[in-house]
Amino acid sequence: MLQRTLVILKPSCLMRGLVGEVTRRFEQKGLHLCGMKMCQLTDAQLSEHYAHLSAKPFFQQIKDAMMVTPVIVCCYEGIDAVDVVRSLTGSTNGRKAAPGTIRGDFSMSYQENIVHASDSAENAAIELARFFRPEELFDYAQPLRDFTYAADEF
Secondary structure (H helix, E strand, O other): EEEEEEEOOHHHHHHHHHHHHHHHHHHHHHOOOEEEEEEEEHHHHHHHHHHHHHHOOOHHHHHHHHOOOOOOEEEEEEEEEHHHHHHOOOOOOOOOOOOOOHHHHOOOOOOOEEEEEEOOOOOOOOHHHHHHOOOOOOOOOOOOOOHHHHHHHO
16 A cells, blocks of 8 residues: 655764665665655654653653754655555664664664654654645656556555
8 A cells, every 4th residue: 555654864863974875775665755854853843743752751861862953854655655664764772673774774772763764654644744744745756666566566
């Protein structure tokens, strides 16, 4: 099923100069970039985004870490995009992430783990609406789609 999902390139990605490498991996896999922008996240946005962690003792620490620098928010589209992106990013804890994944190759931390990726199609829709206005997401021709998917997958 064709899906859209959110990826946030975190401050650790920007500060370590990994934006191009991380973006390259998503593109090389065949995911279609539908939106991308740099923004400075606010405490209010992060309180909403990480509300499921609000009772945890590290809640403020996570929010503070996400505000150190701007981030880059991205929307990627593809068949089963949520699962594909999660596979590419690897386990949340970079020390435990498999080699070959983004976190496995570039992270040694649970928190400074390079990217955020939506964990379900439902959350992807919520998160995309949180960070993008409708006019900031684009539909455009994908001439290589026939070489990315088999005809019966679409």
